[in-house]
Amino acid sequence: MAKRAKSKSGTRKTGLPSKKEIIAYLENADGEVARRDIARAFGVKGEARADLRRLLKELDEAGAINLKSGKRIERADALPPVAPIDVMSVDDDGDLICLPANWRGETEPPMIRLAARKAAKVKPAPGVGDRLLARLKPAGDDGYEADVIKAIGKGAHRFLAVFHEKRRGGGVAEPVERRARDSFTIEKGDEGSAKDGDLVWIETKNARGYGPKKGRVRSIAGHIDDKHAFSLIALANHGIPTEFPNAVIAEAEKAKLPPLGDRTDLRDTPLITIDPVDAKDHDDAVFAAPDDDPENPGGFRIIVAIADVSWFVKPDSALDKEALKRGNSTYLPDRVVPMLPERLSNDLCSLRADEDRPCLAVEMIITAGGVKKRHRFMRAMMRSHAKLAYEEAQAISDGGTAPPALKEVVKNLYAAFNARMQERKKRAPLDLDLPERKIILDENGDVEKVVKRERFDAHRMIEEFMILANVAAAEALERAKTPLIYRVHDEPDPEKIEATRDYLDTLDYSLTKGAVRPANFNQLLKIAGERDQKEMVSEVVLRSQRQAIYDTENVGHFGLNLGRYAHFTSPIRRYADLTVHRGLVKAFKLGANGQTEKEAKALSKIAEDISDLERRSIAAERESADRYLAGYLEEKVGAEFDARIRGVTKFGLFVMLDESGADGFIPMRAIGSERFRFEEKEHAVIGESTGGVFRLGQAVKVKLAEAAPLTGGLRFDMLSDPLPGSSKRKGKAGKPSQPGRGKKARSKKRESSKGRRDKATNKKRGKANAKPRRG
Structure with a gap:
């Protein structure tokens, strides 16, 4: 028998579908459906319809669905298990950075990473501008991992960029999107009336493998020399009108x-x-x-x-x-x-x-x-x-x-x-x-x-x-x-509270069982203040809350x-x-x-x-502030800052600087000398060698490695040591992992190993002083 949704008291309400059933129903539907379609599909009648409305609103607030006018409903911000994605750029490791096709969310789209080894299995090799059908797996607080099902043609992702002219026509477009790392070639005839320094709307053109990324200018939004360019970019990205009719x-x-x-x-x-x-x-x-x-x-x-x-x-x-x-x-x-x-x-x-x-x-x-x-x-x-x-x-x-x-x-x-x-x-x-x-x-x-x-x-x-x-x-x-x-502002979702309770338990805090009231959180924050951990616990409490909205109910x-x-x-x-x-x-x-x-x-x-x-x-206010702060910090690359971990993902850590409030990212390769693994339930990454922990809310010292004012992106290196971890958190069978991470480290390890074998072979042959052959 299918599971049925819980009431706020935690008991199951008969006649109601579960949240997973509703999402599954919408995933299989062809476009939008009406509330009555869901009610009919699951046999919801009479007074239970009011409970269904509340359940749908909970899903809407959680970002899982999109409630529209005329009681229409569609799957929304939270990405489904299978979805079309557009390839936007290639990172330093050869992984493809993608965005969801037809993103409807009001915030930045989530990061989707397609590993290079997985992309290599697709023939022909996908490149920037391609659209792929992929299985998506959550990878932490912000992001997904992708497995390609098949290529489905050319994407038409539209984004804002700065146009730079070339003498013989055409030019180069530098995206302002934080995740679009690469510039795009604008061939002669595709630049329209764009001039050097114009902020332009670009539509991607198909590009295979790792060749040039191409696009075409669709319209002009302004000019980068405008002293208000950072705000102009944010307003244009979100379609906020600046002039009154x-x-x-x-x-x-x-x-x-x-x-x-x-x-x-x-x-x-x-x-x-x-x-x-x-x-x-x-x-x-x-x-x-x-x-x-x-x-x-x-x-x-x-x-x-x-x-x-x-x-x-x-x-x-x-x-x-x-x-x-x-x-x-x-x-x-x-x-x-x-x-x-x-x-x-x-x-x-x-x-x-x-x-x-x-x-x-x-x-x-x-x-x-x-x-x-x-x-x-x-x-x-x-x-x-x-x-x-x-x-x-x-x-x-x-x-x-x-x-x-x-x-x-x-x-x-x-x-x-x-x-x-x-x-x-x-x-x-x-x-x-x-x-x-x-x-x-x-x-x-x-x-x-x-x-x-x-x-x-x-x-x-x-x-x-x-x-x-x-x-x-x-x-x-x-x-x-x-x-x-x-x-x-509805009470927190029971499932999210349970996850919060489990996480707080790892910090040696106890959150009351059953229904939680604001006073329970306040008591928790009081104890955290006495332990000098209030900011860390405040971050956890904040993440457990629903978003306040406007509603007639x-x-x-x-x-x-x-x-x-x-x-x-x-x-x-x-x-x-x-x-x-x-x-x-x-x-x-x-x-x-x-x-x-x-x-x-x-x-x-x-x-x-x-x-x-x-x-x-x-979202526009946040993006504009990010760009101004990145411009402010651009001259401070190499400087050290006090920060706090604001997000933990499989790809790295998001941090916020104490002094300025600027947000940035520490990729996994820049966290430390050992390999770290992501533990979703603990909102932490854990060292496989030492068991050391970096977790949500933790105070750390970081070094600014890169600042990109155009996109508002900041990249940091970790300077702090991880918190001590227990022995059970160390690598498998208690064996410490080798120092060094990433492809270069693994390559050096293979070369070193091969060198030792070659040296041992040469010694047996009476050539102890022979140099090892290169791998």
Whole structure:
């Protein structure tokens, strides 16, 4: 009998297929299938359909399938056991580096390696540009090994590259993809209108064996001399629009501030904004004061006012359609690609100091212990009484100079925050508190330095007030029975938790059996802090978590330990918040531009789309930062750095530098003098001779061997010794393996062995002084 999926409690639910059965079904299907097709195939009926929907969402969040509009489903990011792959380059050992054909993921495609000895068995020998049907086997945290089934013709992989002209026509294209190591020949006639230094989209042409790799120019994306080229590459790679259509600009320019009308007048209430020092848009303002209700002794009245974007962005308008197309603003080291034109994002919707601005505000009453008693939403007109940076707010709270009225405002905000911290302590959200870094550019657009963002209580205060307002928005819309998009963070997958539990056991940590709550992880992190291993364990805990997404079905927010949560506080930069604002306007009859029937019906599809767009922006932000950091470190090749292992694969180790946060790779051949084997369950590589271990989260010292700003790639050599290993981890039968690894080492070993045999033979023949013959 086929296995059936487990419920969250761990018991099997009858009538449901297992995750493996669903994936197998999709692999055998011809393209997309509908949810009802899966239900029919496995006999899922009645109330079990809701369980099936939850199961499919789990698979979607895990990247195993892709949920699309119209309840369509396809196999997605996690690669199937058999798939077509395109050969992109050949590495130093002759192995072929491949990418999955027709990759649909929002992140970088996984690394696929086809070993040279396996490629040699295919006739004719495959080369760059070929498409192969291959069996794929996971090879660690990031990557696959391939076994070729058959060649299936010419691939047509499209990638971004820098074009270099040749005098007699044509040229060379240097890919910006990190895994495409080789340049491509562009024959005369295939260059189109590309000029030297242009960033161009290239399509591969077929090439056999190890001959020249060829391609053709399909379009031009920009020029490499642009000081914003690194960001341009990231934006182009992910298809993020950088220019607003004329109709959208025109609509934004016509926008005007609304009159006070029926709005609540908050202009005399001393609301203030607290943001990063370089912030240009201010979409939230805060105020707090002691509650004067005698039945709430020690309590506080808090107001969170948010820019009223819904007033300016009408449903189904040109502005609305463009905002939905972008989903969110994208933040790169040198620029912000906004969701809304600057006329709105930096002007009419920005809560500037001493200027009237429309807002949607929530007034919340909390107890002395920080528990929210009630709330109410209002459409209002406000006037920010001060614009503070986090550092300034903290300095005032610590006793710095400021006007008396402003000091009183800050004092009350911190007092209300301290009350909220009591509630937070009891709620016990997941407390990873990972360090954040910021890339600082000089006037020429080059990286001047990388700094760790200092965390003040001012940061935590604003975060806590925003969380409280977001909870109030979700509760208000639920009570009003108004459709909404939640921000959900489901509890970790039981299988992943079990793997995490096993791994932590190897580090001598014990994670509670059964259901795991954020408090269990926090206790683990506390112990790790006492052992000076907090960063190592934080990495493990982070990897056990699901990704937070947008959804119309509420499963709560695991990380915040909240039953309901919706994004309300940043409508300038997130479309999800705009939909929540419209819902509140409709639910409480607050005027024009509320949620329409059309939008209410589309919320599920909108939630899927903006979740995808969020992942797209995150990937572009990461890639742009990688290129800037590689450019920054290019002059430091040969330097030594403190780092931490962020990923372990069969091909090597991924590390992150402590100082800059730059990510790089250590290939297996550069880890140490002995041969290392990959142990997936332990997230480690283990020396076959000594049993020494390099594992996930471990602090190490590395040397920068190569930096490639164009691709953002960094390659390192390991300098640290491995952690001591037990005797049972050493090579087979306890015999140490020979020092030296890779093809060159093995070749030298064979030569040395042959030399010894030849010398012994010569000695028997009375030729003790004869030189050994070369192998």
